[in-house]
Amino acid sequence: MTITANWSYPTAIKFGAGRIKELADHCKAVGMKKPLLVTDRGLAPMAITQNALAILEAAGLGRAIFADVDPNPNDANLEAGVKAFKDGGHDGVVAFGGGSGLDLGKAIAFMVGQTRPVWDFEDIGDWWTRASVEGIAPIVAVPTTAGTGSEVGRASVITNSQTHTKKVIFHPKFLPAVTICDPELTVGMPKVITAGTGMDAFAHCLEAYCSPFYHPMSQGIALEGMRLVKEYLPRAYRDGADIEARANMMSAAAMGAVAFQKGLGAIHSLSHPVGAIYNTHHGMTNAVVMPPVLRFNRPAIEGKIAAAAAYLGISGGFDGFYDYVLELRSELGVPDKLAALGVGTDRIDEMAAMAIVDPTAGGNPVELTLTSAKTLFAACI
Numbered sequence: 001m002t003i004t005a006n007w008s009y010p011t012a013i014k015f016g017a018g019r020i021k022e023l024a025d026h027c028k029a030v031g032m033k034k035p036l037l038v039t040d041r042g043l044a045p046m047a048i049t050q051n052a053l054a055i056l057e058a059a060g061l062g063r064a065i066f067a068d069v070d071p072n073p074n075d076a077n078l079e080a081g082v083k084a085f086k087d088g089g090h091d092g093v094v095a096f097g098g099g100s101g102l103d104l105g106k107a108i109a110f111m112v113g114q115t116r117p118v119w120d121f122e123d124i125g126d127w128w129t130r131a132s133v134e135g136i137a138p139i140v141a142v143p144t145t146a147g148t149g150s151e152v153g154r155a156s157v158i159t160n161s162q163t164h165t166k167k168v169i170f171h172p173k174f175l176p177a178v179t180i181c182d183p184e185l186t187v188g189m190p191k192v193i194t195a196g197t198g199m200d201a202f203a204h205c206l207e208a209y210c211s212p213f214y215h216p217m218s219q220g221i222a223l224e225g226m227r228l229v230k231e232y233l234p235r236a237y238r239d240g241a242d243i244e245a246r247a248n249m250m251s252a253a254a255m256g257a258v259a260f261q262k263g264l265g266a267i268h269s270l271s272h273p274v275g276a277i278y279n280t281h282h283g284m285t286n287a288v289v290m291p292p293v294l295r296f297n298r299p300a301i302e303g304k305i306a307a308a309a310a311y312l313g314i315s316g317g318f319d320g321f322y323d324y325v326l327e328l329r330s331e332l333g334v335p336d337k338l339a340a341l342g343v344g345t346d347r348i349d350e351m352a353a354m355a356i357v358d359p360t361a362g363g364n365p366v367e368l369t370l371t372s373a374k375t376l377f378a379a380c381i
């Protein structure tokens with residue numbers, strides 16, 4: 001089965017196996033003559049990245065790459081990337097990779113046009129209106145995992161290397177002009193990354209679906225996104241070359257990011273401090289903390305989850321859904337506790353204090369207090 005389509009929601013999406021070959025055309029269409037491809041260190045030497053550079057070079061766009069990007073991209077990576085962009089005389093960014101490459105690439109394209117520090121554009125109130133729009137470079141995004149959904153998002157998560165906190169940086173111009181979703185690029189993903197990124201997509205859909213805010217469009221997208229994960233993540237995990245499964249996971253990832261305009265919740269509020277302090281994989285961390293957060297939220301979401309379970313073909317209402325999450329985790333080799341990811345109990349107080357002020361905490365259906373955050377961390381570790 002071939003899945004190929006052009007969508008204009010929420011941006012121009014060129015979806016289909018093999019469509020990376022159109023990369024240079026889309027760069028040219030948005031005005032790039034000398035793009036900078038931004039990706040992470042691990043991806044830089046890989047064949048999919050070298051092929052993308054070859055496509056750009058063959059079209060006369062050069063083959064410039066910036067790959068000094070940490071798994072949780074930080075302000076130092078951003079500063080170095082902006083310098084590379086300016087020194088190289090570039091005029092656009094190809095944001096290439098998983099969450100790290102995409103988030104940093106988008107942030108570089110934005111910051112090359114700014115004079116204020118990046119923290120002035122944190123996603124608070126109308127801070128984004130402080131930005132100078134003229135100098136922002138165009139972005140073509142190319143996801144190589146299926147989880148973050150950053151390829152359709154208007155924000156990047158950047159870690160402050162001084163305070164070890166993750167900040168959401170927001171501007172409407174972070175939304176890539178064009179996104180190429182080519183599921184063939186995800187075929188080589190190791191099983192553990194397929195599992196972690198897939199569970200991140202699931203967490204986005206689940207938390208958006210459960211958030212108390214009124215956003216029926218996101219609600220519908222979140223529900224169908226969960227269904228795609230249920231049907232296709234185990235398949236993609238078992239057989240990485242299953243293109244139909246990879247394609248549907250790529251859709252689920254984009255849908256999760258569209259849906260979480262409605263809000264995220266405590267899965268992410270707990271996961272962000274853990275990632276910032278212990279550098280754990282974001283999606284895998286979400287998967288570990290998911291069951292305790294579901295139990296914590298149960299009084300507020302029991303009916304909603306029962307409705308989702310019915311749509312997903314899961315019997316037993318909330319309990320059936322909860323058991324399904326446990327089964328999915330074990331099928332994907334997700335550890336039961338954060339201790340298995342190297343997280344200790346010695347920094348619970350600090351992480352709890354960070355969790356309750358995380359921007360996602362406000363979307364949790366049950367209020368996350370310092371006491372409840374500590375109890376949740378203890379249960380997760």
Ligand SMILES: [Fe+2]
Nearest residue numbers: 200204268282
């Ligand atoms: Fe996430």
